[in-house]
Amino acid sequence: MKKTFLISDLFWIGIAAAFCYGGIQLGFGSFHSPHAGFMPFLAGLILGLLALADLAIGLVNRWKEDKEDREIWANISWGKLLLTVALLFVYTILFSTLGFTISTILLLLFLFRVMEPKRWWVVAVSSVACTGLFYLAFKVGLDSQLPRGFLGF
């Protein structure tokens, strides 16, 4: 049993159902006067039917042309992966509050350590240098409005 593909198809069916429902709520209209919900409903319906067809084909031939679950999820450093994703979400949330400089230095400190253990002073110098270069590129070069944060920088 290849659970990954089963879950994937069910997920897309769920998304499709949500958009079809949303489309109906917005108002489908009619074919000669389509309303705002027309396209979301139509696109959701197509997505749902395709996912359903993929699920049916998979169930009939037991996903024999697809990779095994083990093959897909083997050799993944879950710790590194989840830590990176979590860090990025935290950075996104704290970016405006802490400001560009502090949040970016903190993010780079962790990211440089995640891949390969290096000495802390190397990581610290690299993080500060990188943050400085990015500041120059985005703030000075591209004139971006980077957040200053509560400390003012």
Add this chain to the structure above:
Amino acid sequence: MELFNYLILGFSVALQPMNLFYCFIGVVIGTLVGVLPGLGPVAAMSLLLPATYHTSPVASIIMLSGIYYGAQYGGSTTSILVNIPGEASSVMTCIDGYQMARKGRAGPALGIAAFGSFIAGTIGILGMVLIAPPLVDFALKFGPPEYFSLMILGLMILTFLTSSSMIRALMMAALGLVVGTIGLDNISGLARFAFNIPELLDGVGLVPVVMGLFGISEVLLNIELKVKREVFTAKVEGLLPTLEDWGKSIWSIGRGTVIGFFLGILPGGGAVIASFVSYAIEKRVSKHPEEFGKGAIQGVAAPESANNAAAQGSFIPLMTLGIPSNVVMAMLLGALIIHGLTPGPLLLSQNPELFWGVVASMYVGNALLLALNLPLIGMWVQLLKVPYSILFPIIILFCLLGSYSINNSSTDVLIMMVFGVIGYFMKKLSLEAAPMVLAFVLGPMMETALRQSLIKSKGSFSIFFARPISAICLIFAIALVVMPLLPWFRRRRPGATLEQDDVT
């Protein structure tokens, strides 16, 4: 004679110091992102899009175009020397290019890739000059039904040519359409799926979606991989191919150019598909197909020529019809709209300096790339030695700040992260991101064309079959959906054949 005058106008625009400078910047960045795995031209273009707000429309399009075709050049370097394609369109170059490098022939492989790219790029530009003006006259006959059917055909071609299951590629296209409906309805002005988030009223941004699907997801995948890079630096010598090499490659370059150019024009086509198809055809027509995969120079010349010719060809549907044929062109569409220009049949008559300036800059850019890629190969090789542990935080930071700087909004960064995670799972399940992004871009245009057509026909779908251009497009699109259902054809589908024979 008129064409000649337009070309003179084009070169007078392209050779202006500021435009020349932006062309140079574009091709350098393009080569750089082509060389570096994990950061492609789409991510680089989306990153630099905000930077073009302050420049003239011509300069910004020249720079963004330079990134695209520059990446095609740069991608070959990593494919040949490291066996890691810097770009998806360089995947086929790995097969024979890397084998040539292992045999001590990295120099001629890099040389023929650069010369092939230059020749293809040059012929591609000539093709653009000849084809674009008549196509503009043809495009003026298009109404909403024709536009809708052409966009459907483009999506079908893209899903048909993808290497994964067609049904899943279609699913991803449908997902793109669904995501494209988020935001204000173009006709009634009603907010759809915005959940009271002001940033979502304008719809989900293209840049966060692209950066998430192509940038962040690639980095997340690379975190788990332990790829050992073996760079053939000691043997990069003799970049000029010998007469024998030229004799073997010249027809491959010619075939690759023609195939690439026409696949580039086709809505849904592009550099990736062109390189795959040209490699497959080259192997078929060769008297020694057994040499392919073992270091045949034709296996480098054909896909490298094809991907460059396709890069030039794909500008045609955007500039003449206003329809992007692939994700990169969708980025350019965004750039044109930001500058208040409407791509389509009127662009050529209303802004000739933009169209011909960009065309001429491609020629200048191709010459610059030849100069950049051959003598500076050592510098690009040094870049390949940068460890991934240093590269990946930098790529992530580029994506984060790039997404933020579009609207100075953390919501865009959050959207990018969500699409990064979705993209990671999509890659794990071999679900293609390209049909999704193209459908996402085309979705709002398709919706408007569909609704306008239905209002015009009082709800009758026969309008799409009553008009010849629309009917032809839809018949082809239907044929592309039906064909994979035939068992005989399933075995011969281009993506399927390539997957079995070569990519593995």
